[in-house]
Amino acid sequence: MTDIKRCRWAEGDPLMAAYHDAEWGVPVRDSRLLWEMLMLEGFQAGLSWSIILKRRDGFRAAFANWDPAKVAAFGAAEVERLMADPGIIRARAKIEAAIANARAYLAFAERGEDFGSWAWDLAGGAPVKGDGVTVPAKTATSEAISKALKKRGFKFVGPVIVYAWMQAVGMVNDHAKGCFRRDAVSPAG
Template sequence: MTVVGADGRARPTWAATDPLLRHYYDTEWGMPVRDERGLYERICLEGFQAGLSWATILRKRPAFRAAFADFDPDVVAGFGDDDVERLMRDPGIVRNRRKIAATIGNARATVALRDDGGLARLVWSFRPEETPRPSTQADVPTVSAESTALSKALRQRGFAFVGPTTMHALMEAVGILDTHLVDSHRRGSSGVWPA
């Protein structure tokens, strides 16, 4: 079920009240991301989100971008122990040593993937033949065969914090899946899937 806002647009409840989440939903969530840096950033942010709210990550996103060189994989791949300690002291980000180490490791894995077609090619290769058509939030799946396979493929290539549920959220966020509710004003807006 969606909530119709003062602007007359129907959104899921999670995007209906918080202005930051509403803007993210209206302008970014579910739109195709096909570039290496964009996908690397979103994989890392989805990993940082594990156990936290997405609103927390969005509020910290500018600080994450500053801390991780605007998610430039080439720069972050060169981070060492001093950078980890610097990041652990940065109050603007989520200071979790394992997630910070995963972000650095994921940068190295992203760079290594270039010899095998690149991150975008790999991630988008898991696009399913169909996308869900949820009527209510309860109808929205949180994992799929494709997200499980993507998780396995990324782990085999050295990525961390890329579990099946996290990768399902990534696939929704970057337009590989369209899990907008069928009565949402955003349903079908990605151009990847029909409304």
């Protein structure tokens, strides 16, 4: 498998390569998984994705397998428990944001809305394929989605975080030209 060409960021680290090969850029429509990935992107802010991947199981254990109803019920005692958990990123603002974001996520269902459909509608409904050469840090679409998320009460969802999320969940296909996943996750065209 050494002849497989991947995006440069996924080379040299088996964990990153596995994530790249199986998940990154694959369109996700499941609302709960979209929310989980948005939370992980928020925790990643200022860090490398490799750090998040290494702690992914720790995050799932600490945040009740990313069950939004359970996370939304977390209070001060749970925040302190999470602050002491070496299996996650122990940043109080990010932890408190994840709890607030669980409440914001649940508000969608309370209004009879589906978070996944809402997010994909804002993203244009179908994956957008990048040019395979340049990768922006943010776009007008990620800025609009960020603004809409903040209006709905989400935190740690700036346009750069949102763009990274859009890439991760396949709203944008930014696999490099020559990467074996580029056409596999969204056909040429």
